[in-house]
Amino acid sequence: MHPAQFTYAADALSADEACLAEPLSVGVYAVRRAQVVLGDEVLVIGAGPVGLATAFAAEAQGAVVTLTDIDPKRLATAIEAGFSATTFAMEMVGIYDAVFECTGTQNGIHDAQQAVRAGGRLALIGMGQPNTMQVNGLDLNMRGITVVGIFRYANTYPSALALIRRYRERLRDFQGSYVDLEVLPEFLANRAYQDHVKTIVHLP
Numbered sequence: 001m002h003p004a005q006f007t008y009a010a011d012a013l014s015a016d017e018a019c020l021a022e023p024l025s026v027g028v029y030a031v032r033r034a035q036v037v038l039g040d041e042v043l044v045i046g047a048g049p050v051g052l053a054t055a056f057a058a059e060a061q062g063a064v065v066t067l068t069d070i071d072p073k074r075l076a077t078a079i080e081a082g083f084s085a086t087t088f089a090m091e092m093v094g095i096y097d098a099v100f101e102c103t104g105t106q107n108g109i110h111d112a113q114q115a116v117r118a119g120g121r122l123a124l125i126g127m128g129q130p131n132t133m134q135v136n137g138l139d140l141n142m143r144g145i146t147v148v149g150i151f152r153y154a155n156t157y158p159s160a161l162a163l164i165r166r167y168r169e170r171l172r173d174f175q176g177s178y179v180d181l182e183v184l185p186e187f188l189a190n191r192a193y194q195d196h197v198k199t200i201v202h203l204p
Contacts, residue, residue: 008158016200020164021161023053024057024163026153027058028153029154031063032156033150034098036097038062039064040064042097043096043099043112043116044058044067044099045067045069045112046101047067047069049198052077052174054125058098058100059083060167067083067085068086068088069085080173092115098120099120099121099123101123103126104126104129106131123150124149124150125150177195177196177199178199181203
């Protein structure tokens with residue numbers, strides 16, 4: 001039996017909707033750690049599942065959100081979900097209150113650090129390698145940028161469920177792929193999941 005203190009009611013949500021609380025929790029926790037508030041200009045670098053989850057969580061706090069990516073398909077998905085999305089441009093340098101780096105790549109981190117304003121907040125969510133996650137310490141120091149690392153999450157499910165209720169229709173892309181448990185090994189081996197924002201596994 002699951003402990004009651006770790007169980008949350010998903011009233012009026014389907015099982016397919018309620019299960020999104022887990023991936024959305026990453027974004028909820030990141031936005032909480034970066035202390036996003038009403039009116040913040042927020043940039044999310046990487047418009048994959050984590051980037052989209054972070055964008056929804058930031059918008060729910062009253063932020064004005066923009067996403068960037070190098071993949072046209074991911075940009076199209078972000079726009080379809082109701083966000084402003086584009087490739088990174090020099091006009092973005094130094095203007096954002098909070099920047100969320102969701103790729104874990106050196107180029108992504110370089111762009112993220114450039115984009116954050118003096119005194120702003122930089123959240124590192126993407127999981128790369130030690131040699132692909134280098135920041136410019138002198139720049140952080142001179143411009144007073146706060147850096148937070150995001151790994152997993154805690155105490156987020158009530159907020160994530162509220163997020164699902166608020167953005168029910170706009171979260172449809174998170175439910176665009178389903179696979180039965182018995183064919184999951186083949187699905188993973190073929191990397192078919194790469195064609196979707198998220199894939200939901202149906203149990204027999």
